Amino acid sequence: MVKVEEVRDAAYADDRESDYTTDEDEEAYETESVSSVDSEEIRIEDETMLDRFYALKDIVAPSTRSKVVANWERTAQWVKTGSVWAGNAVWVITTSALLVGLPLALAMEDEARIVQQEKELQMQQSGQQSLLGAPPQQPQGVVPPGF
Numbered sequence: 001m002v003k004v005e006e007v008r009d010a011a012y013a014d015d016r017e018s019d020y021t022t023d024e025d026e027e028a029y030e031t032e033s034v035s036s037v038d039s040e041e042i043r044i045e046d047e048t049m050l051d052r053f054y055a056l057k058d059i060v061a062p063s064t065r066s067k068v069v070a071n072w073e074r075t076a077q078w079v080k081t082g083s084v085w086a087g088n089a090v091w092v093i094t095t096s097a098l099l100v101g102l103p104l105a106l107a108m109e110d111e112a113r114i115v116q117q118e119k120e121l122q123m124q125q126s127g128q129q130s131l132l133g134a135p136p137q138q139p140q141g142v143v144p145p146g147f
Contacts, residue, residue: 057065 060068
């Protein structure tokens with residue numbers, strides 16, 4: 001265990017000495033610990049993890065701290081730049097998809113709807129002809145057998 005003692009300077013010995021102090025007072029003064037002088041003690045339960053982490057900065061040398069801070073700032077700048085680039089890329093891709101892809105999808109849907117309507121119209125015509133007893137019409141461009 002570490003014992004804290006006050007070492008008095010010889011130059012100030014005359015200023016501090018008094019006719020009213022006894023040897024017992026000086027012994028009590030010398031053995032008094034630093035923590036008992038402090039009237040407001042810090043309770044360990046009241047410390048947060050951030051306080052404890054901040055107190056560890058004195059353990060690391062200043063040159064090492066500056067290197068760590070420089071590396072941290074450089075990494076943060078790279079992350080910031082990368083996120084800006086990624087955000088711009090996502091914006092370009094999304095905008096291109098909306099400007100090119102949406103009209104293309106709508107045009108393909110319209111084309112599919114038109115093809116479906118033509119098939120329904122042909123089915124209606126073939127159904128009417130079969131009800132009337134007429135022979136089904138050959139599609140155009142198809143040569144009947146026997147020619």
